[in-house]
Amino acid sequence: MSWKETCAMKERIGFVAELERGERTMSELCRVFGVSRKTGYKWWDRYQQRGIAGLEDHSRAPLSRPYAVSEPVKAALLELRGRHPDWGPQKLLEWFALHRPGLALPAASTVASLLARRGLVKPRHPSRSRTPYGAPFVVAVAPNELWGADFKGQFRTGDRRYCYPLTVSDAYSRYLLCCRGLLHPRFQQVRPWFERVFQEYGMPTAIRTDNGAPFASSALGGISRLSLWWLRLGILPERIRAGQPQQNARHERLHGTLKRACALGANLHAQQRAFERFRREYNNERPHQALKGQTPHMHYTVSARSYPKRLPEFIYPSVFEQRRVMPSGCIGWIGHKWYVAGILAGETVGLYPIDDGIWRVHVGPLAVGLLNARATRIDPIETMIEIPTLH
DSSP: OOOOOOOHHHHHHHHHHHHHHTSSOHHHHHHHHTOOHHHHHHHHHHHHHHGGGGGSOOOOSOSOOTTOOOHHHHHHHHHHHHHOTTOOHHHHHHHHHHHOTTSOOOOHHHHHHHHHHTTOOOOOOOOOOOOOOOOOOOOOSSTTSEEEEEEOOOEEOTTSOEEEEEEEEETTTOOEEEEEEESOOOHHHHHHHHHHHHHHHOOOSEEEEOSSTTTOOSSGGGOOHHHHHHHHTTOEEEEOOTTOGGGGHHHHHHHHHHHHHOOOOSSHHHHHHHHHHHHHHHHHTOOBGGGTTBOGGGTOOOOSSOOOSSOOOOOOOTTSEEEEOOTTSEEEETTEEEEOOGGGTTOEEEEEEEETTEEEEEETTEEEEEEETTTTEEEEEEEEEEOGGGO
């Protein structure tokens, strides 16, 4: 048995032709053609109003679109996206909510569709989520309680010289305190820029970094010249676990935004101008979702802890024994010389008794090792311990 081929338009024409002859009722014809009475009357009404053309398929699009985005709003959204190519739909809407609150804005999904139709969206591959390591870090509930610092991956500028972008941000407000391109990530080049930041914004309670130079070293407790300087200033250095960048996720996300927003400059000076433009925009114009659509500038205030004119010495409680580290990196204790770290030469360390023949070695507020008289060595402590009584 072969299938009977038919055409919807021919069926409708045949239906109205049979109905015009008057030989069958509407109900009979609907049964013969296999349609409902409602459909039969619809075909008949359209035929009477527009003839054969009325039997063609009609568009199912609504006759009116009361919630459609107006052309001026579309133009404004596209113009803002043109000025900020790395901003997504939510960021665009948050900017308009701040600067043009009376504008009738569409949903974020509508803006996403608009950008996709204009070819302004690049597909992203979802990343696999990982459970972060729960370290006892400082939780930022106010500005300047915790800063993040890092070097965004180095790259060559147009003159083929390497640029190492140093970034410093406030974890609570996301305020970008410093974005400076350096020729080398060394202590001598980094310290002056931290001094400028401290002089302009005051000092934080803690600074979180990774384990790379100049933030950490292979010395006892991982202390480097930079982190030792911070300790003298009363700033607690926090270091994330190796291979765990999500422990400094707020600052790492800033690096992703910086990479998308700044093109390569012809030289370091041109690159720095681009960094400064980005910093002004990031702090004062770019809405942040974690800040409910507001900018970091609206949430950041300068620290009450001002940068001192003289570097203070470490002060230990009276229960601590204090020893000055020799130029060789050793301290003298119970008739022996104990190597602590060459980087601590000239500094005063504290010894706190915790057991018979065992003392905890402190550098300012941090415990960095255990002096074991029986083993004649100082064992490192993996996780540095803050001692609140030293503050």
